[in-house]
Amino acid sequence: MRKIADSTVRRLSLYLRYLEEFETEGQATVSSEALATRGGTTSAQVRKDLSFFGSFGKRGLGYPVAELGTRLRDILGLSRRYRLVVVGAGKIGSALAQYRGFRQRGFDIVAMFDNDGEKVGKLYDGVAVRDVADLDAVLEAEQPDIGVIVVPGDQAQAVAERLVRGGVKAILNFAPAPLQVPDDVSLKNVNLALELEALSFALASQRH
Amino acid sequence: MRKIADSTVRRLSLYLRYLEEFETEGQATVSSEALATRGGTTSAQVRKDLSFFGSFGKRGLGYPVAELGTRLRDILGLSRRYRLVVVGAGKIGSALAQYRGFRQRGFDIVAMFDNDGEKVGKLYDGVAVRDVADLDAVLEAEQPDIGVIVVPGDQAQAVAERLVRGGVKAILNFAPAPLQVPDDVSLKNVNLALELEALSFALASQRH
DNA sequence: GTTTGTGAAACGATTCACAGCT
DNA sequence: AGCTGTGAATCGTTTCACAAAC
Numbered sequence: 001m002r003k004i005a006d007s008t009v010r011r012l013s014l015y016l017r018y019l020e021e022f023e024t025e026g027q028a029t030v031s032s033e034a035l036a037t038r039g040g041t042t043s044a045q046v047r048k049d050l051s052f053f054g055s056f057g058k059r060g061l062g063y064p065v066a067e068l069g070t071r072l073r074d075i076l077g078l079s080r081r082y083r084l085v086v087v088g089a090g091k092i093g094s095a096l097a098q099y100r101g102f103r104q105r106g107f108d109i110v111a112m113f114d115n116d117g118e119k120v121g122k123l124y125d126g127v128a129v130r131d132v133a134d135l136d137a138v139l140e141a142e143q144p145d146i147g148v149i150v151v152p153g154d155q156a157q158a159v160a161e162r163l164v165r166g167g168v169k170a171i172l173n174f175a176p177a178p179l180q181v182p183d184d185v186s187l188k189n190v191n192l193a194l195e196l197e198a199l200s201f202a203l204a205s206q207r208h
Numbered sequence: 209m210r211k212i213a214d215s216t217v218r219r220l221s222l223y224l225r226y227l228e229e230f231e232t233e234g235q236a237t238v239s240s241e242a243l244a245t246r247g248g249t250t251s252a253q254v255r256k257d258l259s260f261f262g263s264f265g266k267r268g269l270g271y272p273v274a275e276l277g278t279r280l281r282d283i284l285g286l287s288r289r290y291r292l293v294v295v296g297a298g299k300i301g302s303a304l305a306q307y308r309g310f311r312q313r314g315f316d317i318v319a320m321f322d323n324d325g326e327k328v329g330k331l332y333d334g335v336a337v338r339d340v341a342d343l344d345a346v347l348e349a350e351q352p353d354i355g356v357i358v359v360p361g362d363q364a365q366a367v368a369e370r371l372v373r374g375g376v377k378a379i380l381n382f383a384p385a386p387l388q389v390p391d392d393v394s395l396k397n398v399n400l401a402l403e404l405e406a407l408s409f410a411l412a413s414q415r416h
Numbered sequence: 417g418t419t420t421g422t423g424a425a426a427c428g429a430t431t432c433a434c435a436g437c438t
Numbered sequence: 439a440g441c442t443g444t445g446a447a448t449c450g451t452t453t454c455a456c457a458a459a460c
Contacts, residue, residue: 004409004413006406009405009406009409010402010406012409013401013402013405013406014386014402017384038386039386040386040388075409075412076405076408076409076412077408077409077411077412077413077415078405078408082404082408082411091302091303091306091307092300092303092307094299094303095299095300095302095303096400098299099299099300099400101384101400101401102400102401102404105401105404105405106408107404145411146404146407146411169411169414170407170408170410170411171407172403172404172407176225176309178222178246178247178248180248184414186406186407186410186411186414188403188406188407190398190400190403192304192307192309192310192398193221193309193310193313194218194221194222195380195396195398196290196310196313196315196354196380197217197221197284197286197313198214198217198218198221198394198396199354199378199379199380199394199396200284200285200286200290200314200378201212201217201220201283201284201285202378202394203285203290203353203354203377203378203394204283204284204285205212205285206377206392206394207285
């Protein structure tokens with residue numbers, strides 16, 4: 001399959017949100033212009049993004065809201081549910097576990113892990129924290145799709161390697177450390193320090 | 209000042225981390241190649257990124273570790289401390305408040321807000337949660353640099369507008385909603401749902 | 417000999433503009 | 439007439455490659 005840019009995929013996710021909004025508003029069709037306005041992009045961009053996957057609209061009319069939504073869910077792989085494991089039950093890890101939005105959108109946390117005996121056994125939204133020593137066994141038993149890494153930076157690479165060995169094919173990394181994973185494993189990083197420093201740079205530039 | 213790409217700024221932040229590592233390792237100089245290897249990029253990229261701001265290296269030798277670190281901190285605006293307000297004291301908001309990494313890197317949370325009476329008055333790492341009704345007054349009194357939005361999506365735009373009116377020039381938005389802010393206000397978005405959906409897309413594509 | 421700094425080339429993403437369908 | 443789908447043009451970023459400095 002043709003390589004799709006990350007920026008395109010992110011916009012598709014946004015279009016799907018807007019389609020759901022248009023659907024609850026009772027709109028049957030929507031133009032690329034209308035989607036663009038809501039998403040802060042251009043109509044040409046919307047059409048180009050969609051054209052990578054097929055032609056879903058009717059000239060003169062626009063796109064059928066409900067049907068395009070279904071197609072986007074298929075394209076994004078959101079017609080199924082995903083099984084997540086969260087490694088690290090600190091502040092951020094436990095906040096994620098209790099965030100309802102994930103479950104709502106099809107992402108179920110099936111297990112949590114920590115290496116701190118104090119935290120092992122705690123329940124977050126019905127999921128018990130297990131000892132990280134059990135990680136490999138649980139990966140084998142539960143066959144999760146996605147691993148979420150929320151451990152200190154110096155432990156992140158080791159956790160990533162255990163997840164990969166356990167068959168996980170997608171990793172969301174919150175640790176402030178660059179991870180090496182095989183080509184067939186997808187990796188997304190969320191680095192709060194980097195975001196704040198980008199804001200710091202912008203503030204410093206403004207001030208001249 | 210010449211427009212610097214966001215991707216460049218993010219790499220500069222990473223280089224700074226690596227320089228700090230090299231410094232504790234006792235390295236006096238470092239080559240663009242060495243920085244590139246640690247950061248998963250190329251030596252040409254490192255040199256190009258740095259060249260936007262000056263020429264910091266010596267041909268045949270590399271870059272002086274300590275000095276380049278100082279220069280990068282200046283460029284990124286990290287030679288000073290920043291004052292943050294966090295709006296929303298839910299799971300993610302309170303996790304952020306308790307995350308020591310921010311303070312360590314120069315970002316001090318000076319106030320937190322919530323509209324839930326249950327949460328008002330709680331202390332997170334020494335910072336009390338105040339009623340969001342007090343937001344405008346506190347902005348005036350505290351003159352914070354950065355606002356962090358951690359409220360539900362439908363309240364995010366209103367909070368952003370109050371922050372902007374209160375003089376905040378940089379916003380970090382965790383709410384899953386696109387925000388409109390004036391051109392002179394910097395905005396970074398962290399959208400966990402979008403990251404998970406990008407992983408979902410990658411998994412779906414892999415499977416064909 | 418080594419490594420920087422930087423124009424030029426290559427690549428990738430966005431925007432333009434219009435032919436073609438409804 | 440209205441709006442999509444898309445090749446061509448533009449714009450921005452990364453990579454190449456080499457002269458200059460040490």
